[in-house]
Amino acid sequence: MAEELVLDTAIRDWVLIPLSVVMVLIGILRYFVSKLMRSSQVPDVKIVKEGQVIVRARNLRAAANFIPAKSFRARRFYYSNEENGLLFVPKGQSQNAQAQMFSDPNMAMDMMKKNLSMIIPQTLTFAWVNFFFSGFVAAKIPFPLTQRFRSMLQNGIDLSTVDVSYVSSRSWYFLNLFGLRGLFSLILGEENATDDTQRMMQMSGFGVDPTKSLGAEKDGLDIVQHDWALPKFEQRAESVLRKLVH
Amino acid sequence: MAGHDDSGSSDKKSSDAMDLPIFNAENLQSNMKVIYYSRTFMSIIGGVTAGILGFTGLTGFIFYLFIMAITSVGLTAKTGFSIRSYFDSWNQIVLDGFLGGLMSFVLFWTFAYDIVHIF
Secondary structure, three states: OOOOOOOOHHHHHHHHHHHHHHHHHHHHHHHHHHHHHOOOOOOOHHHHHHHHHHHHHHHHHHOHHHOOHHHHHHHHHHHHOOOOOOOOOOOOHHHHHHHHHHHOHHHHHHHHHHHHHHHHHHHHHHHHHHHHHOOOEEEEOOOOOOHHHHHHHOOOOOOOOOOOOEEEHHHHHHHHHHHHHHHHHHHOOOOOHHHHHHHHHHHHOOOOOHHHHHHHHHHHHHOOOOOOOHHHHHHHHHHHHHHHHO | OOHHHHHHHHHHHHHHOOOOOOOOHHHHHHHHHHHHHHHHHHHHHHHHHHHHHOOOOHHHHHHHHHHHHHHHHHHHHHOOOOHHHOOOOHHHHHHOOHHHHHHHHHHHHHHHHHHHHHO
8 A cells, every 4th residue: 555545434424335335225125025015825735745744754753762662654555655645746746846836926026026126225225326436536545455356346446556445336245245144144033034045945946846855765764774762861861860870 | 042942952962972963954044143243243242343443454354263262162152062952063163154253343443443444
């Protein structure tokens, strides 16, 4: 840093602080708007049923060692026998379910709403920042960076002589966009900005055939090695009690 | 992070005696969430502190490491120095959410530094 730039305090009062405050407020507004727009669609009975069966089978698999071998075998038979087990899927049905899921217009509509509630405020804020605050230095990051970061941090300023650690207002907007995610998770609770990325993941795995997961769960249940844990618990209890007595 | 975690802790303790994974997945997840929140909170507070104190360059990042270390120690103290009864392994308490908090730290560091020192 050869020479220090002197920044006008008006920039602080009218750019830096308002920009950050507006970003926070828009984040909160977006949260409530997306909460309002979330349509409470009636879930399909069949899909819910399958989901619950999977959850139950998973519970059985996780807690297999806490029930006697006989009980476990009976339960496993209940889930995975080849005639009328809950996890057993007849051949022809799998195609049908997938087609039905894709043809559901409500689902696509919901997805679009979520995306729109994410994109529109960002575009508007960016346009606002661009219109009012373009072309001057708004902040200075307190650590040095290499020239590579110039295009990232001085977006909108075409001066190659300014030190890289000075940040243009447009780039300050981007810094806010990424850095405020943590703050949102604190003030908005669990359904926050990070929730969006999770939703994206769900979307990508959206077309997955539910019957396929039934089959996978059935296979998982079939290969469970049952080993009843409670006899060992008696020994453990005995040792604990002995320790207490002595 | 006390209260409803107790069942998880007592369940987890029994796994010391034998090699059987016994833990409550939901409680474990809520514990992880507590780590994430406390790290985010500490990184924001630490960022503002670093900015007000006027740290620049490497000093600030060392301060971030220091803050994270304090958070880890605090969380460990909160578990009563028995990490195994709340988490899978001790490095979860040390490393989880480390990079996630860095962005918030840098933002608030810059913000406070600019307001106090640059203008």
